[in-house]
Structures are given as structure tokens and as C-alpha cells.
Amino acid sequence: MNSLSPGFRGRRRSLAERLPPGQYPTESFPVLSAGPTPRVSTEDWAFTVTTERGDTRTWTWEQMTALPQQGIVQDIHCVTRWSKFDTRWRGVPIDAFLEDVATDAGFAVVSSYGGYTSNMPLEDLLDGRAWIVHSYEGYPLSPEHGGPARLLVPHLYLWKSAKWVRGLRLAIEDEPGFWESIGYHSYGDPWREQRTWGD
Amino acid sequence: MPWRRVRLVERRSQTPSARSLVFAAPGWPGHLPGQHVDVRLTADDGYRAVRSYSLAAPADDESIELGVQTVPGGEVSPYLADDLPLGADVEVRGPLGNWFVWRTEQPEPVLLVAGGSGVVPLAAMIRAHHRTQSRSTFQLLYSVRTPDDVWYRDHLADGDPRHDVRIVYTREGPPAGARAPGRVGRSDLDGPASRLQPASPAYVCGPTGFVEAVGDLLTDMGRDPATIRTERFG
Numbered sequence: 001m002n003s004l005s006p007g008f009r010g011r012r013r014s015l016a017e018r019l020p021p022g023q024y025p026t027e028s029f030p031v032l033s034a035g036p037t038p039r040v041s042t043e044d045w046a047f048t049v050t051t052e053r054g055d056t057r058t059w060t061w062e063q064m065t066a067l068p069q070q071g072i073v074q075d076i077h078c079v080t081r082w083s084k085f086d087t088r089w090r091g092v093p094i095d096a097f098l099e100d101v102a103t104d105a106g107f108a109v110v111s112s113y114g115g116y117t118s119n120m121p122l123e124d125l126l127d128g129r130a131w132i133v134h135s136y137e138g139y140p141l142s143p144e145h146g147g148p149a150r151l152l153v154p155h156l157y158l159w160k161s162a163k164w165v166r167g168l169r170l171a172i173e174d175e176p177g178f179w180e181s182i183g184y185h186s187y188g189d190p191w192r193e194q195r196t197w198g199d
Numbered sequence: 200m201p202w203r204r205v206r207l208v209e210r211r212s213q214t215p216s217a218r219s220l221v222f223a224a225p226g227w228p229g230h231l232p233g234q235h236v237d238v239r240l241t242a243d244d245g246y247r248a249v250r251s252y253s254l255a256a257p258a259d260d261e262s263i264e265l266g267v268q269t270v271p272g273g274e275v276s277p278y279l280a281d282d283l284p285l286g287a288d289v290e291v292r293g294p295l296g297n298w299f300v301w302r303t304e305q306p307e308p309v310l311l312v313a314g315g316s317g318v319v320p321l322a323a324m325i326r327a328h329h330r331t332q333s334r335s336t337f338q339l340l341y342s343v344r345t346p347d348d349v350w351y352r353d354h355l356a357d358g359d360p361r362h363d364v365r366i367v368y369t370r371e372g373p374p375a376g377a378r379a380p381g382r383v384g385r386s387d388l389d390g391p392a393s394r395l396q397p398a399s400p401a402y403v404c405g406p407t408g409f410v411e412a413v414g415d416l417l418t419d420m421g422r423d424p425a426t427i428r429t430e431r432f433g
Binding site for chain 1: 200237247248249250251274295296297298299403407411414415417418424425427428429431432
């Protein structure tokens with residue numbers, strides 16, 4: 001690695017370039033959840049991958065935190081119009097959970113403690129573009145933000161990054177999740193402003 | 200979903216820092232009580248800002264009512280609350296949100312819990328219910344800091360025998376208040392909750408800390424988390 005001024009990025013890209021259309025930047029971290037915050041202890045937490053054939057593989061908290069961890073710095077974009085820059089997380093890329101899984105699925109439905117679901121193409125979860133995260137800004141992820149662990153898919157609107165994550169079901173066909181079945185866009189690309197049905 | 204131009208036709212003060220804004224909205228498709236809209240402002244140089252505001256009333260002859268709480272130093276709310284001239288236009292997109300809604304055909308008694316300006320979407324539910332023949336009852340528990348912070352006094356005192364409204368003061372109560380000022384606790388929720396059925400929905404709206412606390416209380420009281428719908432802000 002170059003030891004001379006490592007990490008220097010030069011003049012920062014302007015705020016406007018990092019802000020998807022129709023968003024505003026915020027320093028705070030608003031909480032948007034459809035119901036009360038479920039209380040999930042790390043002792044009870046488990047994450048299960050289910051294939052389209054019904055095969056399952058489960059990781060306990062201990063097993064998940066024993067996988068290779070990554071530090072993640074990403075901008076996040078909520079469909080309620082706020083964006084937050086350079087959020088810092090720690091967790092495990094979804095690739096690590098799918099390494100040994102044989103599947104022909106093109107889609108995935110992520111599910112949460114409390115019953116929440118969200119759908120997305122499987123490829124959006126691969127190649128280091130999505131993680132199970134358990135730390136935020138150096139601290140254990142708080143319950144209202146999805147702790148003990150949530151999905152993070154920062155290139156899609158944040159409702160896809162399911163809080164209190166408990167499972168990933170692989171599917172041949174796309175199936176709408178919680179918000180996607182009551183009006184929100186099936187894919188949710190912030191840069192194309194895919195907020196609601198028909199966008 | 201299109202942006203549509205709407206015209207400010209009425210502004211009423213609800214509290215020293217809160218306003219009801221009524222907009223003429225030709226062609227408005229209607230909405231469900233509890234839904235919100237995005238409001239877009241455009242500056243002379245083309246700069247735009249968008250924020251979400253809850254609809255405070257059922258749709259009425261192609262007009263919509265929003266509730267705006269001024270956020271000190273905010274980019275949008277102080278302008279809407281005090282500077283947007285009567286007769287001027289803004290753009291809105293909506294209605295949005297199909298979860299935090301009450302539908303007139305829901306038969307069960309309903310619990311509404313509001314913190315501060317979180318009362319706005321719940322007021323829309325109460326006003327919609329008031330217009331129906333529904334036999335369901337509405338229990339509203341409304342937490343405010345002081346008597347000066349109460350929105351919608353007229354609508355909350357609508358005389359509807361199906362409505363039970365209790366106001367809880369957290370900092371300072373009225374001189375003859377029976378309850379000492381303080382945050383909403385279990386004892387405030389026990390009465391309203393006792394009139395619910397197991398499948399009754401609870402709608403909780405307010406600042407994040409308030410909604411977290413009330414959600415925990417209701418869950419601890421044995422309410423099914425799946426019946427509790429929440430909307431948090433701030």
C-alpha cells in the first residue's frame with residue numbers, strides 16, 4: 001500500500017453529486033418502522049437462508065460474528081426523503097452466507113423478527129453490495145435501528161435494509177414484501193426515484 | 200405518481216408554532232385517514248426541497264388540510280408555517296403510506312396515542328370516524344407539554360359519544376389538573392386499553408422516543424405487537 005498520504009481523496013465531490021434526486025441530507029438518524037420495536041437478544045438471534053427447494057442453513061449469533069467481518073462506509077437513502085452520508089457499519093457480506101448454497105433463484109425475500117419482509121433480486125445482495133450488520137458508528141446496533149442485526153443494502157432505498165433480520169428466502173419468482181405489496185416500488189433504486197408503484 | 204399544484208386557501212394557528220394549512224387541490228384522488236403527502240418547494244434559481252406532512256382531515260371537496268409544526272432553523276416548515284402567502288401554490292405528491300391508515304369498515308374499537316404533533320394523522324382518523332355511522336369507539340390519549348401545545352381543540356371536543364379523549368401533560372398541566380405532569384405511563388394506558396378487543400388496532404404517532412416507549416408499554420401490557428401501528432418522527 002502507498003504510505004504517502006494514504007486515503008487522500010482530493011476535493012470532495014459536491015454534496016449535490018452524492019444526493020439522489022428528491023432527497024435532502026440529514027445529520028440525524030430518523031427511525032421509520034411500521035410497528036413497535038421487537039426486542040431480540042443475541043442469545044435468541046439466528047439467521048436462516050432457505051433455498052427455493054426448502055433447504056436451510058442457519059447461523060447463530062456466535063457463528064455469524066465468527067465469520068470474517070468488514071468495515072463498511074456507505075451513504076444511505078430513505079424513501080421519506082432523507083439521505084445520510086458516510087454511515088459506518090460493521091458486519092458480514094451476504095456472499096459469505098451464500099457461498100456454499102446451490103440455487104437457481106433470481107430473487108430473495110428478506111424477513112425480520114416482528115414479521116416484516118422485503119423483496120429484491122438476488123444479484124443485488126451479492127458481490128459485496130449487501131451485508132448483515134451488527135455495529136453502527138462503532139457501537140452495537142441499537143434496537144430501534146434494527147439491532148441486534150439488520151440487512152444493509154445501501155444502493156436501494158432503506159426500507160429494503162430490513163431491521164431485526166432473521167432470514168433470507170431464495171425464490172424463482174419475485175414476491176412483493178411488506179411495503180412493496182401496499183404501494184412502494186418493487187426495486188427501489190434511489191437514483192431513478194423508484195419510490196412507489198409506477199415510478 | 201404525479202406532482203400536482205395546490206393553492207393555499209386557509210391558514211389557522213393551532214399553537215404558537217403549529218399551523219393548519221388548507222390547500223385547494225383540483226382533481227385530488229382522495230385519501231385514507233392517516234396518510235401523508237410530500238410537499239415540494241421551488242426557489243427562484245430552481246433549487247427544490249421536499250418534506251413529508253401528514254394529512255389532518257378526510258378529503259373534502261378537493262381540498263386537503265396539512266398540519267405543520269415549525270422546526271426552528273428548518274428549511275421548509277418555517278416557510279410553510281408563516282411565509283407562504285395565501286393564494287400561492289406549492290406542489291404535492293400523494294397520498295402516500297397505506298399502512299398507518301384507518302379504514303371506515305374496520306369494526307373494532309380503536310386506540311390512538313399521540314405525542315405532540317403526532318396528533319395530526321390521528322386527528323384525520325377521528326374526523327373521518329365522526330362522519331361515519333360506525334359503531335366502533337375511538338380512545339385518544341394525547342401527550343403534550345403544556346395546555347398551550349394542544350392542537351385541534353374543536354375537533355377533539357366534538358361531542359361524539361363514541362370518542363374518549365384524554366390529554367396528558369408532561370411539563371405543566373392546567374391549574375385544576377388531577378394528574379401530576381409527567382410522561383405517559385402504564386396507568387394512563389390501562390383505562391383506554393381496557394375498552395379494546397384483542398384485535399383492536401393501536402395507532403401510535405409522535406417523536407421516536409415517545410413511540411418507542413408507548414410501543415414497549417403496550418407490548419408489556421399484552422397487546423399483540425402485530426396490532427400496533429407506528430409512525431415516528433424526529
